[in-house]
Amino acid sequence: MTSPPCAPRALDGRAAVVTGASRGIGRAIAEELARAGAALCVTARDTEGVRETVAALRAQGADAVGVAGSVADPAHLWEVTERTMAAYGRVDIVVNNAATNQPYGPLMEAEPDAWRAAFTVNVEAPLRLVQCAWRAWMGEHGGAVVTVCTEGAAHVGPNVGAYGTSKAALLHLTAQLAGELGPLVRVNSVSPGLVRTEMARFVWERAEESVAAALPTGRIGEPEDVARAVRWLVSDEASWITGADLLVDGGTRVRAASPTGDAPAVQNRLRYHLPGS
Known part of the structure; x- marks a missing residue:
């Protein structure tokens, strides 16, 4: 007696870069994304961490491969794209999650090189990776892109000016790309709260x-909360959604209505968080 065929998963047959x-x-x-059926090419600066993830x-x-390197290096982004194409023959999904929170401190003390580095990693690198995927596959075949921003981009706060400003720019970049790349490619973002x-x-x-x-919601976020939102956005279930920013913040922006109250010290911890990569 043969076993019945497995039901197709939401991302079967698709290849993703994270x-x-x-x-x-x-x-x-x-x-x-892997649980949903996608093949993966993962990247990060930490060589051992990439090996462990793979x-x-x-x-x-x-099905997974990995390429260690910095997203600040355009050559690395093209290497990641080529590795994905070589392994799977396609690049259907791009998740721009890598980020830096440097320089940390008052903007009046920020060194120009450190300021530029924040924008290189948090804004320029996501654009360059999408350009690579567009030229290699998406420009003819379509796909889905998600950028990982932050709920904190809607606020100002102490010591995270470069991070918040660059993430606000990333939100605008997401909307701009959604307008330019449709209807072939959908581009959305998720904005986590404290994770x-x-x-x-x-x-x-x-x-x-x-x-x-x-x-x-009575709890801080877990990485899996954000991951599930990303998986939904890149799936066909979200096929009529582009240019959107999905808050995954446990209700951070509506907490003032909570009967538990909202002390200023707690407000600051929630508002000026760094969700991390």
Whole structure:
């Protein structure tokens, strides 16, 4: 007696690139896309982290390759695209997750080189990777792009001026690309609130209970919360959505209506978070 065929998964037959995939949100996104059937090319600066992510993806039955390097290097972005094309013959999905929170501190003390580096990683690199995917595959065959922004881009806050400003620019870039690349390619973003990542540990570890209590959902985010949102946005279930920014923030922006109240110190921890990659 033969077993019945497995039901097709949402992303079967598609190939995805995920940046900043060695940990945190990026790794969770790669694993979620793999569970939905996508083949993966993952990248991050951490060579060992890339190896570990590829091994974890393969252990769950996914087809996965990895390329270590910096998204600030245009040659690396093209290498990632070529590696994906060589492995799978297509690039259907791009998730721009890699980011930097430097320079951290007042803008009046920000060094020009560090300021430019924030925009190179957080704004220019996502554009360049989409350009690579467009030229290699998407320009003729279509696809879906998701950029990982931040709920904090809607606010100003101490010490994260370069990060917040670059992420606000990334939001505009997302909308601009959605307008230019449709109807072949859909481009959306997700904006996480405070998520339990290493990059944001200094925010949530010291006062997780009070921060969580200030949210309508009663908890801070997990990388998987963001990953599931990304998986939905790149799937056909979201085929009529482009140019959108999906808040995945536990209700951060509506917390003022919560009956638990919202002390200023907690407000600041929620508002000026760094969700991390």
